[in-house]
Amino acid sequence: MLPPDDDAADRFQPLRPGLVRLAYRMLGSIAEAEDVVQEAYIRWHQTDRSAIREPGAFLSKTVTRLCLDILKSARVKRETYIGPWLPEPVLETAGEDDLSEDLSLTLMMALERLSPLERAAFLLHDVFGLGFDEVAATLDRDPAACRQLAARARKNVRAERPRYPIDRQEGERMTDAFFAASRSGDLTALRNLLAEEVVSYTDGGGIRNAALNPLFGFRRVAGLFMGVARNDEGQLPPVLYRGLINGLPGFVTLEKDGMVQTTSLDIEDGRIVGVYVVRNPEKLGHLSGLAS
Structure with missing residues (x-):
């Protein structure tokens, strides 16, 4: 028996902003990120939530896998994209942490050059703080492989980090x-x-x-x-x-x-x-x- 519907919404809403940020950084598209998070909510709503001890980990895993599915087809679209590809612009919103300071547009472009799995491993571990056991469960890889994915991504991304944040x-x-x-x-x-x-x-x-x-x-x-x-x-x-x-x-x-x-x-x-x-x-x- 599933928990009441209001329980699904109450437990999901505080996690929504972080899930949107994760999906946006994976996809570079606000509209696609919001669609992915809505699909994650539908799946959350249909899940036996009493069996889930860590809703954040469960939903991060769901969002990441949905994003990976989209990226498989996105690669084909990007190959035929006319001109340079840039992520959708996100404006700073007063009082909201829309983007962490160390993930600027230049870093979004660096993420775009990574494989989908490298991007996912890097974001989940280095940006959102998941342990490699959790990353491994999300990506269906063993922890050692996820460490290698994140390390390769980190090497490519490190060069894009600003040396001195501008005043x-x-x-x-x-x-x-x-x-x-x-x-x-x-x-x-x-x-x-x-x-x-x-x-x-x-x-x-x-x-x-x-x-x-x-x-x-x-x-x-x-x-x-x-x-x-x-x-x-x-x-x-x-x-x-x-x-x-x-x-x-x-x-x-x-x-x-x-x-x-x-x-x-x-x-x-x-x-x-x-x-x-x-x-x-x-x-x-x-x-x-x-x-x-």
């Missing part, structure tokens, strides 16, 4: 300066902001105009934004949000086509080393309310 005020200053310079076509200001080895990723998903490959080096990145400024004809787009986007300083703008766009900046030693622009409307639907 929030400095991030805001750099963000404002980059917005003004990039959208007005101020090449001198861009020269003072961008590192020589800067890289730019623009994710349009084949739906909106975007560079089809990452752009490397000051000349190419500055050229991209000089072209954007010419297209804007000197009109700066409205800024709908300034703050952290996937742990990086950035802003959301309302573009000439009436659609929103996010821009995030990776800053090291006072220079911008990475510019990440999401234009794919399929990844921005959850931000449409900013424009209303």
Whole structure:
């Protein structure tokens, strides 16, 4: 006999935010993460919960396995994705721990380069603190294999961790300066902001105009934004949000086509080393309310 329905909801709701964070980090998609967590709730609702001693471990296992199933088909989709792939942008929400500070957009991209099992082992152990026995039960592997998976992932991810977290005020200053310079076509200001080895990723998903490959080096990145400024004809787009986007300083703008766009900046030693622009409307639907 299953416990009462209200017991299912009462025990599940406090765990939901953490499960969404786990699914988002696995999938890079807010909508898919929420769908996975809802499916996990349905399974939780249908389970004999009196036999479950650790609801958090049970639900983390369920969410991870659902994510692994999705990633099998996602790999095929990513191989045919038009242009650079970036995770869906998540804005910082006051009073909520939406993203841990050490999982920025650059780390999300590092996770994307891992195999699904490596990603799962790393997230479950290094980020969410599960022991390797629990990770092994989740992944149907022995603990030694899970240690190896996590170690390989850790080696690949370590290089993407920021050496020095940027001061929030400095991030805001750099963000404002980059917005003004990039959208007005101020090449001198861009020269003072961008590192020589800067890289730019623009994710349009084949739906909106975007560079089809990452752009490397000051000349190419500055050229991209000089072209954007010419297209804007000197009109700066409205800024709908300034703050952290996937742990990086950035802003959301309302573009000439009436659609929103996010821009995030990776800053090291006072220079911008990475510019990440999401234009794919399929990844921005959850931000449409900013424009209303």
